[in-house]
Amino acid sequence: MSATSPLPAWRRWFKIEPFRHERWEIWIMRLLLALLIWDTQTGWIAYWQEPLKALEAVFFNAHEFNVHLSSQPHPNGLAMFFDLTFLAKDSWEFPLRDITGVCLVLWVLGVSSAWTLAIPTLFCIGISTLNNSQGSIGHSAQPVHLCLLAIWMAGLWAAWQTHRGRPLSYGYNRSQLEMHWARSAFCSVYVVSALTKLWVSRGLWFLGAKYFPLGMLKNTEMEFYDSLNAAARDREWLPDFLMNHPHWCQFLFGIALPLEMFFFFGLNNRRLAALFGIALIGFHESVTQLTFLSFIFNKLFLLILFVSPWWWLIHGFKKPRSA
Amino acid sequence: MDSPAAPTNPLLRFWRWLPFRFHWLLVLWMGLMLPLLTAKTDKPGEFYPFSNFPMYSSFSPDTYFVWVSDLNDQPVAIARTFGMSPSDLKKRYDRKLSALKKEAPKGLRKAELPLEFKQRAGRETLEQLLADTLDRTPLAGLSGLRLHHVDILYQDDQITQETVTVGEVPLP
Numbered sequence: 001m002s003a004t005s006p007l008p009a010w011r012r013w014f015k016i017e018p019f020r021h022e023r024w025e026i027w028i029m030r031l032l033l034a035l036l037i038w039d040t041q042t043g044w045i046a047y048w049q050e051p052l053k054a055l056e057a058v059f060f061n062a063h064e065f066n067v068h069l070s071s072q073p074h075p076n077g078l079a080m081f082f083d084l085t086f087l088a089k090d091s092w093e094f095p096l097r098d099i100t101g102v103c104l105v106l107w108v109l110g111v112s113s114a115w116t117l118a119i120p121t122l123f124c125i126g127i128s129t130l131n132n133s134q135g136s137i138g139h140s141a142q143p144v145h146l147c148l149l150a151i152w153m154a155g156l157w158a159a160w161q162t163h164r165g166r167p168l169s170y171g172y173n174r175s176q177l178e179m180h181w182a183r184s185a186f187c188s189v190y191v192v193s194a195l196t197k198l199w200v201s202r203g204l205w206f207l208g209a210k211y212f213p214l215g216m217l218k219n220t221e222m223e224f225y226d227s228l229n230a231a232a233r234d235r236e237w238l239p240d241f242l243m244n245h246p247h248w249c250q251f252l253f254g255i256a257l258p259l260e261m262f263f264f265f266g267l268n269n270r271r272l273a274a275l276f277g278i279a280l281i282g283f284h285e286s287v288t289q290l291t292f293l294s295f296i297f298n299k300l301f302l303l304i305l306f307v308s309p310w311w312w313l314i315h316g317f318k319k320p321r322s323a
Numbered sequence: 324m325d326s327p328a329a330p331t332n333p334l335l336r337f338w339r340w341l342p343f344r345f346h347w348l349l350v351l352w353m354g355l356m357l358p359l360l361t362a363k364t365d366k367p368g369e370f371y372p373f374s375n376f377p378m379y380s381s382f383s384p385d386t387y388f389v390w391v392s393d394l395n396d397q398p399v400a401i402a403r404t405f406g407m408s409p410s411d412l413k414k415r416y417d418r419k420l421s422a423l424k425k426e427a428p429k430g431l432r433k434a435e436l437p438l439e440f441k442q443r444a445g446r447e448t449l450e451q452l453l454a455d456t457l458d459r460t461p462l463a464g465l466s467g468l469r470l471h472h473v474d475i476l477y478q479d480d481q482i483t484q485e486t487v488t489v490g491e492v493p494l495p
Contacts, residue, residue, distance in 0.1 A: 212379075
């Protein structure tokens with residue numbers, strides 16, 4: 001359909017308009033994504049309020065971030081088939097982490113992800129799988145490594161399609177396809193999470209949300225016992241207040257479920273991407289304030305892949321339909 | 324580009340029509356296939372980096388957490404001492420409870436398990452915690468550790484907390 005066709009306004013909002021990232025935008029996105037992936041190997045974000053320390057951690061924390069795991073008592077993922085404990089041996093861990101850092105730099109500089117992201121993807125997934133095979137499953141880095149895997153796969157797919165002389169979907173080039181698949185993978189996290197909520201709660205998730213304050217109290221106490229910081233208990237009155245006003249929680253979570261469920265519309269065009277991105281960042285921030293769960297990767301990935309404020313500053317308000 | 328002939332199978336036609344197929348493949352994989360394939364494991368739906376993301380998928384009028392103290396019940400900072408978050412510690416304890424639940428009378432929820440089951444899980448959790456703590460410097464001066472299980476309940480229109488000690492290990 002041509003751009004001049006008189007589409008009704010609501011259909012125009014949902015129209016599929018591929019994200020044609022320019023080179024400068026790809027470069028910004030790669031740099032930021034690489035920094036977040038690198039955080040899973042160095043923990044530099046912990047120092048975000050002290051920029052010099054954070055910078056120091058980016059460059060020098062790769063060997064401080066030492067994993068000491070000699071067994072996998074509750075194997076998860078690939079650990080169900082392979083013994084991944086070798087990854088925690090310094091003779092493997094440090095060289096692989098150093099190579100991961102170099103490869104991420106090469107990827108940011110534009111070298112094909114099919115080559116540069118092979119070791120980072122396998123190493124990050126391997127070491128996190130080992131961590132998740134100790135008896136507790138952590139989900140915070142999961143979307144990061146899922147997107148890393150998607151970007152690597154996009155690179156491989158682009159190479160294969162080029163080899164076969166076939167174009168990529170939506171007429172994307174390799175770099176644009178990498179970002180498209182990263183967005184698609186990240187979006188799937190939310191859609192699946194919404195489906196699981198409906199499945200596990202047998203559709204009664206909204207009604208059960210009134211008990212969320214119990215989870216808040218649990219997180220408040222766990223935050224206190226994390227570092228024995230009494231400030232964590234400053235808002236201990238809030239769970240009681242919310243239990244007595246259950247509609248507040250039901251309202252907050254009532255909004256969240258459709259936001260997650262229909263997040264896939266954010267893949268359609270930049271307008272919906274920004275709208276869903278900002279709304280979900282707002283939701284995550286509300287939960288952060290209530291529960292001390294940071295959701296830092298989620299918020300930043302939403303900002304980078306969906307909101308993309310740099311694009312709106314340069315093009316967005318000038319010519320909104322030229323995405 | 325040559326446009327392939329339209330498939331006659333309606334499912335295939337739908338698949339060809341569907342935008343963002345990579346996204347929907349992942350949704351199908353993580354939301355349906357993976358939970359089915361891992362249904363018999365102790366963590367269905369989990370295969371790093373894939374997950375069905377079950378966090379906050381249901382709420383109930385009871386929950387719990389655990390904390391660690393010395394033998395005088397003075398709390399020990401979990402992250403600084405053991406390099407682990409209280410949430411991860413709770414998940415490890417919870418997983419041991421889940422494993423023990425198989426030995427308990429049928430129909431009991433984890434929250435209803437007898438104290439001796441919680442004590443077995445608690446002791447094993449502390450032993451694993453110590454085994455994984457290579458740097459024992461923060462433990463200097465402590466003669467032992469205790470694990471406390473705190474139930475948070477919503478009863479009679481108010482939130483209550485009940486604490487029981489579920490594990491104790493001496494320190495050399």
